[in-house]
Amino acid sequence: MDPLPWTDEHTRLVTDTAPEVDGADPAALARTWNVVRARMDDAPPPRRRRRRLIAAGVAAAALAVPAGLAAADGWGARTGRSAADAEDLRLGGPGEHLDPAGADYAEVIEEETRDIRFPTAAARRIALDSHVEDARRGGGAEPGTTSVSTGAIRGWTAIFAVCAWSNTWKRAIDAGDTALRDEAAAVLVTARTWPAITDLDPRQATSMATMDVYDADTGVTTTEVHADPTQYYYLREVTRAVAAGDVDALAASLAAHANCLGPALMPDFPQALPSDGPGR
Amino acid sequence: MARILTAGEFEELYRATAPELFGYVRRRTTADAEDVVAEVFTTAWRRRGDLPAPMLRRAWLYGVARRLLLAEARRQGREDATVTELASRPEQAPADAGEARRQAVRAALDRLSPAEREVLLLVEWERLTPAELAVTLGVRPGTARVRLHRARRALAADPELDALARALRAGSRA
Numbered sequence: 001m002d003p004l005p006w007t008d009e010h011t012r013l014v015t016d017t018a019p020e021v022d023g024a025d026p027a028a029l030a031r032t033w034n035v036v037r038a039r040m041d042d043a044p045p046p047r048r049r050r051r052r053l054i055a056a057g058v059a060a061a062a063l064a065v066p067a068g069l070a071a072a073d074g075w076g077a078r079t080g081r082s083a084a085d086a087e088d089l090r091l092g093g094p095g096e097h098l099d100p101a102g103a104d105y106a107e108v109i110e111e112e113t114r115d116i117r118f119p120t121a122a123a124r125r126i127a128l129d130s131h132v133e134d135a136r137r138g139g140g141a142e143p144g145t146t147s148v149s150t151g152a153i154r155g156w157t158a159i160f161a162v163c164a165w166s167n168t169w170k171r172a173i174d175a176g177d178t179a180l181r182d183e184a185a186a187v188l189v190t191a192r193t194w195p196a197i198t199d200l201d202p203r204q205a206t207s208m209a210t211m212d213v214y215d216a217d218t219g220v221t222t223t224e225v226h227a228d229p230t231q232y233y234y235l236r237e238v239t240r241a242v243a244a245g246d247v248d249a250l251a252a253s254l255a256a257h258a259n260c261l262g263p264a265l266m267p268d269f270p271q272a273l274p275s276d277g278p279g280r
Numbered sequence: 281m282a283r284i285l286t287a288g289e290f291e292e293l294y295r296a297t298a299p300e301l302f303g304y305v306r307r308r309t310t311a312d313a314e315d316v317v318a319e320v321f322t323t324a325w326r327r328r329g330d331l332p333a334p335m336l337r338r339a340w341l342y343g344v345a346r347r348l349l350l351a352e353a354r355r356q357g358r359e360d361a362t363v364t365e366l367a368s369r370p371e372q373a374p375a376d377a378g379e380a381r382r383q384a385v386r387a388a389l390d391r392l393s394p395a396e397r398e399v400l401l402l403v404e405w406e407r408l409t410p411a412e413l414a415v416t417l418g419v420r421p422g423t424a425r426v427r428l429h430r431a432r433r434a435l436a437a438d439p440e441l442d443a444l445a446r447a448l449r450a451g452s453r454a
Binding site for chain 2: 005006007009010011012013014015016017018019021022024028029031032033035036037039040221224228259274
């Protein structure tokens with residue numbers, strides 16, 4: 001990089017322009033906390049590694065609804081729109097933006113995820129129903145107020161399928177059903193290559209990131225090194241665990257990284273659910 | 281991966297970081313800061329499984345606040361006004377040399393692109409480190425450093441800002 005003509009004087013000049021604002025007084029902090037606390041009780045269980053889902057929800061307000069459109073019977077989930085720019089793509093995922101308030105939302109996500117293989121129709125139903133419940137719970141009941149990309153829906157559905165196949169694999173091992181165990185294993189070791197996964201994370205890699213971390217209390221900046229895995233890097237762990245027949249390793253990886261919904265999807269493999277999640 | 285926060289730990293996070301977030305929001309918008317901060321922490325609770333290591337959580341919360349402000353501004357058709365509402369704050373006739381200097385610096389900041397201005401203000405106003413900046417913007421640390429470098433270089437190249445910096449340096453030597 002070029003030498004930077006930036007000096008302490010530049011920093012002082014810019015810092016000095018910060019508008020004087022009222023700090024958060026105790027009453028404002030308490031009022032705001034009360035609002036948050038009340039909402040916490042209504043929040044769904046925590047989900048790990050679903051950045052695209054949530055990010056899509058946060059960014060959804062940016063998607064302008066054409067003037068004149070209003071809530072109406074027959075409002076469809078398909079919007080015909082997709083990411084408007086690179087940031088939108090990164091936050092919301094690839095594909096068409098769907099409106100969860102659309103009357104046909106469940107049918108549309110079923111169409112979009114048809115290529116993702118589940119061990120049973122019941123497991124697929126649980127997975128798809130969870131999307132609908134999640135969207136409605138997240139405030140998607142008002143048409144045109146939020147959206148979610150088909151890429152994101154497909155990515156989460158793929159992980160639900162990985163969970164369901166893992167449950168099948170575990171059940172087959174417990175029952176001594178080697179044919180079913182091998183079938184499930186064959187599916188799981190290919191999960192990394194499913195289009196629903198590679199569309200979002202083609203590399204599935206990790207790297208070490210060096211960061212300067214400033215401690216506001218001490219004024220000290222230290223350099224720290226953190227692992228920086230991509231979204232679906234843990235599927236490599238899944239592949240290794242299944243190939244090695246290591247039930248504990250698979251459970252640990254899924255519990256740490258995947259959202260396997262709960263006991264409904266994982267009746268035979270509760271170890272793969274987070275220890276503080278529902279059903280454990 | 282870090283263990284998911286309990287409600288008690290989450291309240292501690294709120295107590296430790298909410299005052300700063302109020303400042304951040306109030307420096308950037310005239311919207312109701314309580315609404316925005318409440319939404320930031322509601323989102324954080326919903327996504328508590330995604331929270332990064334403790335030392336980066338403040339930056340993560342800034343990132344959520346930033347996206348909420350962006351979304352709100354876009355919804356109102358004010359994309360250019362999102363990063364900072366410097367332009368929307370009424371300028372007053374400078375009462376003294378210090379105020380005149382601040383207005384000149386604000387004008388130089390306004391000449392930056394919105395993205396450059398945002399990067400600079402996150403670092404200079406909010407005191408984010410480059411690592412925290414990366415988390416807030418959702419980019420890799422190296423990318424954040426490059427963006428900060430470019431933004432600083434762009435502002436330092438502004439003739440008016442350059443003159444002010446030289447005058448300040450000369451004054452401190454005198």
